[in-house]
Amino acid sequence: MGGRTIQLGADERPLEGGWELLVTEGGRYQRPSDIPRSAIRLAALVPGTVAGALSASGLYDVEKPENLLEKDAWYFRSLGGEAPGPATLRFEGLATVAEIYLNGELVLTSTSMFECHELAIRLTDRDELVLCFRALAPHPERRGPRARWRPQLFDSQGLRSVRTTLLGHMPGWCPSVHAVGPWRPISLVRSGHNVVSNLRLTAILTDDCDGHLSASFQLATAASSIRLTCNGHSSVLSSNDGTHFSGCLVIPDIEPWWPHTHGRPALYDVQLTIDGQTHGLGLVGFRTVAVEHGSDGRDFRLVVNGERIFCRGAVWTTADLLNLSGSAETYAPWLMQAAEAGMNMIRIGGTMTYESADFFRLCDRLGILVWQDFMFANFDYPVGEEGFADQIRREIETLLLPIQGSPSLAVLCGGSEVYQQAAMLGLPEPTWRGAFFTETLAFAASDFRPDVVYVENSPSGGAMPFSPNHGVTHYYGVGAYCRPLEDARRAEVRFAAECLALSQVPQQATLDEHLAVPAVHDPLWKSRIPRDRNASWDFEDVRDHYLQLLYGFDPTRLRREDQARYLDLSRAVTAEVVTETFAEWRRPGSSCNGALIWTYQDILPGAGWGIIDSTGEPKPVWYALKRAFRPLQLVVSDEGTNGLYVHALNESSRTMNVIIRLTCLRDGRQKVVSGESSTALAPRSTYSIAATDMFGAFFDTTYAFRFGPVPHHVTVATMHDAETGEMLSEAFHFPQGRGTAFFDPEISISLRKDDVWTMTIEADRFAQSVNVNAHGFSVSDDWFHMGPGKRTIRLTPRPGTSSDLLPTGTFTTLGSRRVWRF
Secondary structure (H helix, E strand, O other): OOOOEEEEEOOOEEEEEEEEEEEEOOOOOOOHHOOOOOOEEEEEEEOOHHHHHHHHHOOOOOOOOOOOHEEEEEEEEOOOOOOOEEEEEEEEEEEEEEEEOOEEEEEEEEOOOOOOOEEEEEEEEOEEEEEEOOOOOOOOOOOOOOOOOOOOOOOOOOHOOOEEEOOOOOOOOOOOOOOOOOOOOOOEEOOOOOOEEEEEEEEEEEOOOOEEEEEEEEEEEOOOEEEEEEEEEEEEOOOHHHHHHHHEEEEEOOOOOOOOOOOOOOOOEEEEOOEEEEEEEEEOOOOEEEEEEOOOOOOOOOEEEEEEEEEEEEEEOOOOOOOOOHHHHHHHHHHHHHHOOOOOOOEEEEOOOOOHHHHHHHHHHHOOOOEEEOEEEEEEEEOOOOOOOHHHHHHHHHHHHHHHOOEEEEEEEOEEEEHHHHOOOOOOOHHHOOOOHHHHHHHHHHHHOOEEEEEEOEOOOOOOOOOOOOOOEEEEEEOOOOOOOOOOHHOOOOOEEEEEEOOOOOOHHHHHHOOOOOOOOOOOOOHHHOOOOOOOOOOHHHHHHHHHHOOOOHHHHHHOOOOHHHHOOOOOHHHHHHHHHHHHOOOOOOOOOOEEEEOOEOOOOOOOOOOOOOOOEEEEHHHHHHHHHOOOOEEEEHHHHHHHEEEEEEOOOEEEEEEEEEEEOOOOOEEEEEEEEEEOOOOEEEEEEHHHHHHHOOOOOOOOOOOOOOOOOOOEEEEEOOOOOOOOEEEEEEEOHHHHOOOOOOOEEEEOOOOEEEEEEEOOOOEEHHHHEEOOOOEEEOOOEEOOEEEEEEEEEEOOOOOOOOOOOOEEEEOOOOOEOO
């Protein structure tokens, strides 16, 4: 389903090859006929961008991108050889001010990157299609009231008037790679048996677990019989005139769609049969999504199928900055890693761009909820200008019509930090909270997707829209604002639509291959560190703050005298910060209902915000999040003079019989005190127990009373399956900090191959931040702590590596200078 119409039984052919590109100075040519035949053109692919085409020809450097906002870009394609007759040209996305010429005549102008256009034409077999993307720099700003505030994040205030992505316009965040060109597919469509327009397809799960599939649409020509079919059930749709049809199909006792952390993401085929001919309408899922605001009215908690969901994941940037590719092949590696890491939500923020229907289809299959911002961020938009609301409704229609019935879409949000930007500048609420966000966008969202939650803006709620203890927040207390880890509790966060923002150092192999320069000292390294525009600090400074706080090292001296150790501590510290923060937010009794890391992926190799680097390789922090996001999870919380508490969480739909063990170790190996507790964790339940209850007597586990020297250096908590003995989760507590728990363990490593290679690691004492580097293999876990005993991880061959090849590599731990080789 794409665009505003569906050509059932149509011949739809993407116009991908055969394009040529000419880039000129802005305004040099007014019409295609002005361009001399001698002008040199480049081959170009559609969908794609000018930057992508120039890069493929070796004429564009993403490190030093050319300013494309001052250029005109002309795309040429012959339609010669196409059979004469009526057809439709579908343009699914043109960035940004585009003119479409057919046989030299201007037939369509588009001023939004986010709209789909359909153009009815008559082919003659001698036709030429030309697209001109005009220079955006001289494009006049919309007339209307002047902006009441001017955000400093962007390089041009005129962007408030242009419907284009803000990617490439945020210095310090990403390179100035400008979105220009036919970034979404262009297709030639020949009419089929019938044309469906104004299709509305809604899948609802009732309280009785029945599926209700509602459909309504208009046919171009009359039909006598139409049947809607799903999961072996069908219903005849009714019509008064033979062209307008509607009806509801009831499917008893349907299996709901769940986020993968809480169940199976069940999907079902939908077919439409018109006068005996069956057409597929894609997959749908049945689920409910609602919001609870709590007894104090300040909560924001998503409820899916009647169950409260702790949402965790990250804010998406882009899978392909150059071409903005929207294909399933581009998305799949990224989204599969999100699911593997236990993420159940991805947010597409208002500073990014809309992703294609393939993105949502993959999230449907993987069981990942999507929080989708509309593309509004920070600016005072000209919402009162004539025609603006109509343009935005077409934009929303382009986004939502192709993903009707997609169960992964859970939240539609008016935009990012518009409220916050104005409020932080001291402007009163009536200035920034208006009908455009509270009514216009809300009504459009409800019209196209009545089954999803609408949020006015992110953040919003509270005395100020950015107050973390009310509604939706962007929480950077721990992280960008360098608050102590305890602030994650003190702030009473309810739902963090973005949080933390840490400069995440990639694996050493990535740096060696893609950024082989001295860390921190080299200008190229520093250029990859994100910063807020005009700020006197960057996000490496933030990471260094926590390195010193958690480990006690002076980062400035360390990176000067021992850069390798500085990088390893930098990798470890962000993993520890996210581990501690999510343990706090997921513990029973926490005010937090969800949190999304800023951001999911880097755009260039380096220590960016991303938890996955730009090559697709998980960073150390990704493994920490994979552990922190487990549906079966064990966390510990330091409650001061109330002692240490252990919390077990079971988000699954089945009862788990578990054994929880707690051990305090001196010098990383000597058992000072220990205890265990067995319990049956009911589905969707939690269990909490004090350490003293497990020990059977008082022990100062948190070293809160300080009766003499610290009796131990680390506490290890584990949760095992009572039936199989498998370790399900573990957690660690450092009563005097991580810097006092560096030990030099004796390590033995053995490899075994059954279906896959496994590595068994045995340590005689606690090992902190273990790093496994297996050449040609990816590992199931990395940068983890382990207590005395054994730990097994899986090794999966990377593309190009034989599964029969004996893995080799290195093993290190943060507490030792030794390198073990296998």
